[in-house]
Amino acid sequence: MSRIGKKPVAVPKGVTATINGQTVVAKGPKGELTFDFTDLVTVKLGDTGVEVAPRDASKQARSAWGMTRTMVANLMTGVTQGFTKKLEISGVGYRAAVQGKVLQLSLGYSHEVNYPIPEGITIQTPRPIEILISGNDKQQVGQVAAEIREFRSPEPYKGKGVKYANEVIFRKEGKKK
Structure with a gap:
């Protein structure tokens, strides 16, 4: 049951x-x-x-x-009420900004990543290292958040990348001399 x-x-x-x-x-x-x-x-x-x-x-x-x-x-x-997902960006020079219907991400690549915002989704960047994704369809909000996180997943040594706000990144110890 x-x-x-x-x-x-x-x-x-x-x-x-x-x-x-x-x-x-x-x-x-x-x-x-x-x-x-x-x-x-x-x-x-x-x-x-x-x-x-x-x-x-x-x-x-x-x-x-x-x-x-x-x-x-x-x-x-x-x-x-709608649904909201919060992403955080960590890393030197990593930032996000919304320009019209495009989310511009600087994630340490030689180029900026431009992500077109789909219909039914609103993306806000209250701070350059914070992304708020909201909409009324839970599946679509989660899919957009996963696609943005996929551009630069957090790495385990320094924790640089895009992560969910409540996500815990297990850190690894680097090389030892």
Whole structure:
């Protein structure tokens, strides 16, 4: 039994949730999001919110049960509050700046890295060594953060590179004489 899947997803005030066949649509103050769920689960609107249940007792249906409930909960959070990821840059001369719809990164290469900001995502740089990525789709926010981090992953000796704000970089000791 999925402990996560059993809980219904509450529909916040100002959000309308509809189910069209195999698609859940959530509309709220931050936009509209959709999720296509598998036919291994059933999704319906109940009195307490959106309820998810497996169609049968197979392992695949039970696996999809909790995942579907979490995806529907992410829709509700996305259209009301949105999601944010924070990246930190460490290294001498490493910095970031937003120029229009492009994020310019100086990461120690011979050239600047220009990352075009996708639709639905807002990127801010309150400080040159800090990047805030926000949007209403959790998957897209995480994907953009991963792509930016990939330009210069943190290295274990000096810790230089782009890292998540809550990420811990295990440091290695250098050569010994």
